Amino acid sequence: MQLPISNTDFKVVRETALLGGLSDAALRNIISDSSAQQYTRGQTLFTQGDNADAFFVVLEGWIKVFRLTTSGTEAVIGIFTRGQNFAEAAAFTGGVYPVSGEAVTDSRLLRVSARRLFERIRESPEIGLAMLASTSQHLHLLVRQIEALKAHTGAQRIAEFLLELAASSNGRCVVDLPYDRALIAARLGMKPESLSRAFNRLADFGVSIVQRQAIIEDVERLQDFAERERAEIMRGRGED
Amino acid sequence: MQLPISNTDFKVVRETALLGGLSDAALRNIISDSSAQQYTRGQTLFTQGDNADAFFVVLEGWIKVFRLTTSGTEAVIGIFTRGQNFAEAAAFTGGVYPVSGEAVTDSRLLRVSARRLFERIRESPEIGLAMLASTSQHLHLLVRQIEALKAHTGAQRIAEFLLELAASSNGRCVVDLPYDRALIAARLGMKPESLSRAFNRLADFGVSIVQRQAIIEDVERLQDFAERERAEIMRGRGED
DNA sequence: CCGGCAATTTGAGTTTGGTCAATTTGAAGC
DNA sequence: GCTTCAAATTGACCAAACTCAAATTGCCGG
Numbered sequence: 001m002q003l004p005i006s007n008t009d010f011k012v013v014r015e016t017a018l019l020g021g022l023s024d025a026a027l028r029n030i031i032s033d034s035s036a037q038q039y040t041r042g043q044t045l046f047t048q049g050d051n052a053d054a055f056f057v058v059l060e061g062w063i064k065v066f067r068l069t070t071s072g073t074e075a076v077i078g079i080f081t082r083g084q085n086f087a088e089a090a091a092f093t094g095g096v097y098p099v100s101g102e103a104v105t106d107s108r109l110l111r112v113s114a115r116r117l118f119e120r121i122r123e124s125p126e127i128g129l130a131m132l133a134s135t136s137q138h139l140h141l142l143v144r145q146i147e148a149l150k151a152h153t154g155a156q157r158i159a160e161f162l163l164e165l166a167a168s169s170n171g172r173c174v175v176d177l178p179y180d181r182a183l184i185a186a187r188l189g190m191k192p193e194s195l196s197r198a199f200n201r202l203a204d205f206g207v208s209i210v211q212r213q214a215i216i217e218d219v220e221r222l223q224d225f226a227e228r229e230r231a232e233i234m235r236g237r238g239e240d
Numbered sequence: 241m242q243l244p245i246s247n248t249d250f251k252v253v254r255e256t257a258l259l260g261g262l263s264d265a266a267l268r269n270i271i272s273d274s275s276a277q278q279y280t281r282g283q284t285l286f287t288q289g290d291n292a293d294a295f296f297v298v299l300e301g302w303i304k305v306f307r308l309t310t311s312g313t314e315a316v317i318g319i320f321t322r323g324q325n326f327a328e329a330a331a332f333t334g335g336v337y338p339v340s341g342e343a344v345t346d347s348r349l350l351r352v353s354a355r356r357l358f359e360r361i362r363e364s365p366e367i368g369l370a371m372l373a374s375t376s377q378h379l380h381l382l383v384r385q386i387e388a389l390k391a392h393t394g395a396q397r398i399a400e401f402l403l404e405l406a407a408s409s410n411g412r413c414v415v416d417l418p419y420d421r422a423l424i425a426a427r428l429g430m431k432p433e434s435l436s437r438a439f440n441r442l443a444d445f446g447v448s449i450v451q452r453q454a455i456i457e458d459v460e461r462l463q464d465f466a467e468r469e470r471a472e473i474m475r476g477r478g479e480d
Numbered sequence: 481c482c483g484g485c486a487a488t489t490t491g492a493g494t495t496t497g498g499t500c501a502a503t504t505t506g507a508a509g510c
Numbered sequence: 511g512c513t514t515c516a517a518a519t520t521g522a523c524c525a526a527a528c529t530c531a532a533a534t535t536g537c538c539g540g
Contacts, residue, residue, distance in 0.1 A: 128368025
């Protein structure tokens with residue numbers, strides 16, 4: 001189902017790393033034959049191995065991108081929401097999508113054919129730079145994820161996740177969990193059971209979870225825990 | 241210590257994803273004020289947080305890039321060798337290097353100031369495309385690494401590592417370990433002790449390790465093990 | 481060949497986190 | 511309010527992987 005682009009949508013597009021810095025004329029040309037598409041929860045945007053011919057901007061809702069292993073296991077690579085673009089690197093370099101994309105909630109996305117943007121790169125080097133800036137951001141997020149997987153325990157990774165959602169850098173803070181627990185677990189590289197258990201352990205650091213909210217009593221305290229050396233935690237000194 | 245660029249070096253530069261597809265004239269202009277630099281084992285190329293002003297091409301040797309966590313732990317993100325470029329994304333988008341770079345062996349690298357390449361992007365869109373292609377490759381490698389960390393056991397990750405080094409896709413194959421065991425372990429997200437132990441377990445899949453070589457008796461058999469579902473391995477059916 | 485030292489392996493114990501299954505919770509629909 | 515069902519939590523058990531330390535191996539230089 002395709003919907004026209006409203007002014008509200010246009011403003012969201014203006015928030016993206018990829019398209020936000022372009023001139024009005026350039027932007028309107030690039031999205032001139034794009035339109036907002038509705039996806040219901042669970043619907044597939046593209047599948048790993050498909051020809052990569054478009055990238056996406058999230059207007060509303062949540063999208064997960066994941067690798068499907070040979071054995072059929074899903075490894076979540078990233079989760080995107082409103083104001084974020086993704087899949088542009090694969091779309092511009094051609095070939096296939098290295099991941100699959102799926103709507104986690106009912107969503108609305110702008111699907112942008114890469115051909116139009118690709119053609120304009122010849123006349124407008126700023127587009128190449130915008131592409132690189134956006135891809136560089138994604139790269140940085142992946143680097144941070146690898147760091148967390150390699151250097152931190154599951155509970156620490158959850159702490160980092162909550163801290164990123166916290167609006168304040170100190171004091172008490174209430175945070176809304178943006179998507180369901182199974183997906184949070186998958187995003188952080190653990191199973192839902194382990195997520196539940198680690199939530200309980202975070203009580204020792206002033207965190208309580210009530211339905212879709214996390215209450216952090218002392219943001220700095222949680223930050224200290226998140227930044228602790230893993231070895232220190234594993235030899236039983238991780239708790240107050 | 242700076243050395244001039246030989247014809248041999250020039251050929252190596254021609255192998256890189258970033259510079260390999262450029263015209264001769266463009267390439268010579270870009271590296272006109274670059275020269276090969278010698279780094280001794282353990283020497284730092286750049287430190288996380290430094291201003292990102294150059295990218296690198298490995299002419300000889302091995303380089304690791306890694307994140308330094310707040311607590312001082314090192315998380316290896318990637319390892320590069322001859323014919324590979326790295327750090328270009330950070331260099332072109334400005335800001336700081338998100339990782340540190342260090343020579344793992346005595347090495348020779350071409351250090352390329354990003355300014356020269358940056359200037360030429362205005363006249364030559366192919367440079368923007370080359371940058372994107374190169375960065376996209378790095379993105380893909382990171383995605384694969386996250387997949388392996390989330391969906392596979394340590395022994396499987398080692399199997400994948402060996403299979404990537406194998407020259408043949410079936411039968412018996414002898415593989416040289418390209419760098420020391422501690423670094424292999426760090427690259428694969430485990431400790432050296434665990435690497436040793438997993439090597440022993442891989443004997444059940446026809447792999448033997450002798451000094452700096454791995455002997456794979458049956459590449460396909462090892463491939464089967466690597467691709468198995470993690471849950472299957474963890475419930476004790478991972479062995480023949 | 482010998483000695484020194486760094487890298488690696490092995491041993492022992494602990495913790496993290498997975499698998500499997502049962503129970504509980506919460507949301508949605510009637 | 512009740513029922514249904516999916517999501518989440520909890521329990522029990524097990525193994526992967528970590529920490530720490532000791533033993534072994536291999537490389538390099540004299």
